[in-house]
Amino acid sequence: MAEIKNYSINFGPQHPAAHGVLRLVLELDGEVVVRADPHIGLLHRGTEKLAETRTWIQTLPYLDRLDYVSMMCNEHAYCLAVERLLGLEVPIRAQYIRVLMDEVTRILNHLLNIGTHGLDIGAMTMVLYTFREREDLMDVYEAVSGARLHAAYYRPGGVYRDLPDRMPKYTENRFKNADTVKRLNAAREGSLLDFLEDFCDRFEGYLDEYHTLLTDNRIWKQRTVGIGVVSPERALQLGFTGPMLRGSGVEWDRARSSPTRSTTAWTSTCPSAPTATATTGISCAWRRCARRIASSASASPGCARTPARSSAATTRWRRPPGKP
Secondary structure, three states, X not given: OOOOOOEEEEEOOOOHHHOOOEEEEEEEEOOEEEEEEEEEOOOOOOHHHHHOOOOHHHHHHHHHHHOOXXXXXXXXXXXXXXXXXXXXXXXXXXXXXXXXXXXXXXXXXXXXXXXXXXXXXXXXXXXXXXXXXXHHHHHHHHHHHOOOOOOOOEEOOEEOOOOOOOOOOOOOOXXXXXXXXXXXXXXXXXXXXXXXXXXXXXXXXXXXXXXXXXXXXXXXXXXXXXXXXXXXXXXXXXXXXXXXHHHOOOOEOOOOOOOOEOOOOOEOOXXXXXXXXXXXXXXXXXXXXXHHHHHOOOOOOOOOOOOOOOOOOOOOOOOOOOOO
């Protein structure tokens, strides 16, 4: 009788975004992965070299392309670096607008992650639900920047422009009748902050729908429970932080300078900015931020192209001497 052996296959990279980032050589026993040999590479787009012949503002749109689901977060880190180098003081209104849009970006990422994760392992309905919510938040991106993906909204010294006073609305067409348009525009009668307030009210119900679809789904559990388990000791040795560390059963996030409860999440670099937990705290965080923005309505947002802007935002970024 012939001896049955495990076989090895090459897994990835299969997408331009993953080229050179991760390759796995898998040893399979049927459909069960017995061993994985990861080859972690480097995704290098030459952004640093491109920035050498660009001004600081011209460089900013390249940051959107580094991670095309964390556009404004990448812009934020870049702007903070430039502002620290130049000693710029960003208007408080602009700081809160940045934090608000960072939170929008973070939730966009979570929705993409859980939706496509479910799709990859057979729960196809999840991606339809999560992308429904992503459409609302992508509309927020479009409202503030004019783009749904590569926003280029932040600026060293502030943001491109203030938050809009109204949200774009749907119009009747051959695909949407009057009743459908009225329902879709129900949350778009006010400002962008009003729209986000309504989204926060609805989002708790959406989370319940996700739990209904996945948490006790037997197929999903068969393909996730007990797979890729990392012991607490190994997680600490590998330097895991945040959700990865808590997922291994470490109650306290020991990677922080001071012990913090595992439910505490990322805190913005914005002075006296709100904190937000991974999902359930989103309503509270956005509402705090929105109140701060509303209370600073008379202050300049530090926009680069509005009449009311700070001296920091009106600084002219010149090409370095000797550069073409």
